[in-house]
Amino acid sequence: MSTVSRAAAIRVEDLWFAYPDGTEVLRGVALALEPGERVALLGPNGAGKTTLVLHLNGILTPSRGRVVVGETTVDDAHLREVRRRVGLVFQDADDQLFMPTVWRDVAFGPANFGVEGEELEHRVAAALQAVGAAHLAQRPPHHLSGGEKRRVAIATVLAMEPEVIVLDEPTSSLDPAGRRELADVLSRLTQTVLLVTHDLPFALELCPRSLILNHGRVVADGATWELLADAELMAANRLELPFGLDPTRARPPA
Amino acid sequence: MHIPDGFISAPVSAGAALPALGSLVAALARASRTLKERLVPFAGLTAAFIFVLQMLNFPVAAGTSGHLIGGALAAILLGPWMGIVAVSVVVxxxxxxxxxGGITALGLNVLNMAVITVGVAWPVFRLLSRLLPQRSAGVLIASMVAAWASVPASAIGFAIEYWIGGQGGVDPGLVFSAMVGVHALIGIGEGLITAAAIGAVLAVRPDLVAGAEGLGISADDTTTPSRVALGSFVAAGVAVAVALVVFVAPFANPNPDGLERVAENTGFLDTAQDHPIGGPLADYGVAGIDNPWIGTAVAGLIGTGITFAAGMLLVGIVRRFRQREQVPASR
Amino acid sequence: MSGTHLHVLHVHGHSPVHRLAPEVKVVAMLAFVVGVVATPREALWAFAIHAFFLVAVISFAELPFGFVFRRMMIEVPFVAFAVALPFLGGGPRIEVAGVLVSLEGLWGAWNILAKGTLGVGASVVLVATTEIPEILRGLDRLRVPRLLTSVAGFMIRYIEVLASELRRTRTAMASRGHDARWLWQVGPLAASAGALFVRSYERGERVYQAMLSRGYDGTMPQLDERRARGTEWAAALGLPLTTWMVALLAIVGS
Incomplete structure (x- = not known):
């Protein structure tokens, strides 16, 4: 991790953060994602995963360390640029979909960055197409199923044409069919993806590489199947494989 | 209450729209100027919260109920300007x-429910929260009293509007004492719910309560009003309701200008004897009581009590009907 | 209070009334109600004409009369008040069916019933033929201050979310035997209201973060599509103009 390449899509350097009440959540997080890479971020509840995510586009400001997107450091002067380039998909889709219709919600992001007219129409249509939700454009968000909400939430981020997409627990509250559709959508994405999840089979299926965050630090970084197969590492970080899952079967052919 | 179309005369409805619109425009201007943009989603959620809570009837007496207006709550959470905006949006x-609530009565309803409630609750809250010990318990008592006061104030607004331009020629004094009396009771519920909501927010995120700004309240200050304070708040609310009936009801008079006369005569007690009193309760006196003022007051109490009970019965039936109609138990 | 299920307010359809631009319908509805309210209560013939036009619009919009009637039940409390007026009202009394009632009260009851019913009817038709997000968009185009429509948009978006949370709380309370009938039993209600409020505040904060993540800078983006055509205005305003003429005739004639 100390030898990060300069071309990293997103790089976190020695990130520290404490909430105003003094609770220290992040204690020197360091990680880097290569462009186009799909990486899972695993870890128990309270490990600081969501807090880390909120740093990646400058919603929270670290007490020490920095986040670099491409060549740009996340600071007050570059907030808007960074927010366009790093898209966050929040854990609860009801928080993400706040506009009266799906179309307007997907248009919200690009419109904030000055996209309008035909270009806006095109962006929204393409984003909805990419998640298989073109037919939902005129629906109010609260009429959608959980899986539809989740895919539309991803479209709201895609419409900004970001370089990095960060998803916080995207499979929570999805039924198996919704989870399958989500996996199909994510596997087609060409952007750099950071997938924060408890869902180990989902991480194993989609992400060749994983990071484990615990006690505010990255404690492991490697091939997903290798991390999951390490029983000692898993137990130490309160992670548990579902019954019957054999991660070594996901080992790439040598 | 939400006034429907045709309830108050067209000129008075239009007249009320002027101060309502003026206040709303001023509030919008002030809110936009001082706006931390964070407040827009919060104001929307506060409005949604008030809207939803208005479906949650709270008990007043004998199974009848009132519901929240929300002006005080919005003002204390969002500040007075954004508070007016939020409640106006609800209305x-x-x-x-x-x-x-009627389209042409929008001015009246915004005036009564957003402008008057915030206009009364905010100064009361600011004053009390500075006088009382500046801790969470002090803020909660201030919220409770401010929210209580806003409800009869809103009812007074309604009574005055009815007096100037109401349909049906019901004696304004009767409307006044019944409306304000009932709302002095309903206000107790408003006060308790407002204080509970503010208390819940203060306990986790004091920084989100605009009204507590500058009071230096931190999340670990978990003082709450004592049972004695709560008890005296409820007792005081009931006492005011009864007092309104006793002191105002005697002026109830089938003659439509009864309230006008009351307004002309500032000395309430003096006018009681020489006021030409007549009405359904035989001169508003009760046989066997010699003192004419006490007799009138007792008669007023009984008369208003009957009106009050009939009104509550009516409201109770209607509410039950509407709840069944519109809030399916499950989905 | 008002129903929580926003979608039950709308009747899907493709009638000419459904297709009109929302701002046109909002103006026509407001103007119609103003005309009705301005009509002197003694001009019974004028109310017959107003009612005829309202019924004509309902059938033109292909709305089921049963639906409109059910929705109009919202005015029941005022019907109850109106029924009481003839007995509470002052002034000269006349005998109706052997009962002495106030003439002024009788006229007052008629005034509230007639105008209230027509007003509620007009509003029910507007919402039944126009999706709520469309109405908000119409208000935007009518230059209603953006702050007002933004707050209204958030409010409408979260009513159902909050209402279902509240319903769960109430179910939990009722299943443990809570049935408040007196003011001093208000405690648990107040407490649950407080808890609900904190949850909605926290949601407000997450929504705000989601907005910031997509480039929100304090003003909602302008997402505008087609404007109403002149012919639409002419077609829709014909009705309220007739209403005003009738009202004017009634005023002159009284």
Missing amino acids: IVQALLFAD
Whole structure:
């Protein structure tokens, strides 16, 4: 991790953060994602995963360390640029979909960055197409199923044409069919993806590489199947494989 | 209450629209100027919260109920300007989308429910929260009293509007004492719910309560009003309701200008004897009581009590009907 | 209070009334109600004409009369008040069916019933033929201050979310035997209201973060599509103009 390449899509350097009440959540997080890479971020509840995510586009400001997107450091002067380039998909889709219709919600992001007219129409249509939700454009968000909400939430981020997409627990509250559709959508994405999840089979299926965050630090970084197969590492970080899952079967052919 | 179309005369409705619109425009201007943009989603959620809580009837007596107005709550959470905006949005959406409250009565309803409630609750809250010990318990008592005061104030607004331009020629004094009396009771519920909501927010995120700004309250200050304070708040609310009936009801008079006369005569007690009193309760006196003022007051109490009970019965039936109609138990 | 299920307010359809631009319908509805309210209560013939036009619009919009009637039940409390007026009202009394009632009260009851019913009817037709997000968009185009429509948009978006949370709380309370009938039993209600409020505040904060993540800078983006055509205005305003003429005739004639 100390030898990060300069071309990293997103790089976190020695990130520290404490909430105003003094609770220290992040204690020197360091990680880097290569462009186009799909990486899972695993870890128990309270490990600081969501807090880390909120740093990646400058919603929270670290007490020490920095986040670099491409060549740009996340600071007050570059907030808007960074927010366009790093898209966050929040854990609860009801928080993400706040506009009266799906179309307007997907248009919200690009419109904030000055996209309008035909270009806006095109962006929204393409984003909805990419998640298989073109037919939902005129629906109010609260009429959608959980899986539809989740895919539309991803479209709201895609419409900004970001370089990095960060998803916080995207499979929570999805039924198996919704989870399958989500996996199909994510596997087609060409952007750099950071997938924060408890869902180990989902991480194993989609992400060749994983990071484990615990006690505010990255404690492991490697091939997903290798991390999951390490029983000692898993137990130490309160992670548990579902019954019957054999991660070594996901080992790439040598 | 949401006034429907045709309830108050067209000129008075139009007249009320002027101060309502003026206040709303001023509030919008002030809110936009001082706006931390964070407040827009919060104001929307506060409005949604008030809207939803208005479906949650709270008990007043004998199974009848009142519901929250929310002006005090919005003002204390969002500050007075954004508070007026939030409650106005609730009232406008109810009229436009839910046919609850008339379109031409929008001015009246915004005035009564957003402008008057915030206009009364905010100064009361600011004053009390500075006088009382500046801790969470002090803020909660201030919220409770401010929210209580806003409800009869809103009812007074209604009574005055009815007096100037109401349909049906019901004696304004009767409307006044019954409306304000009932609302002095309903206000107790408003006060308790407002204080509970503010208390819940203060306990986790004091920084989100605009009204507590500058009071230096931290999340670990978990003082709450004592049972004695709560008890005296409820008792005081009931006492005011009864007092309103006793002191105002005697002026109830089938002659439509009864309230006008009361207004002309500033000395309430002096006028009681020489006021030409007549009405359904035989001169508003009760046989066997010699003192004419006490007799009138007792008669007023009984008369208003009957009106009050009939009104509550009516409201109770209607509410039960509407709840069944509109809030399916499950989905 | 008002129903929580926003979608039950709308009747899907493709009638000419459904297709009109929302701002046109909002103006026509407001103007109609103003005309009705301005009509002197003694001009019974004028109310017959107003009612005829309202019924004509309902059938033109292909709305089921049963639906409109059910929705109009919202005015029941005022019907109850109106019924009481003839007995509470002052002034000269006349005998109706052997009962002495106030003439002024009788006229007052008629005034509230007639105008209230027509007003509620007009509003029900507007919402039944126009999706709520469309109405908000119409208000935007009518230059209603953006702050007002933004707050209204958030409010409408979260009513159902909050209402279902509240319903769960109430179910939990009722299933443990809570049935408040007196003011001093208000405690648990107040407490649950407080808890609900904190949850909605926290949601407000997450929504705000989601907005910031997509480039929100304090003003909602302008997402505008087609404007109403002149012919639409002419077609829709014909009705309220007739209403005003009738009202004017009634005023002159009284």
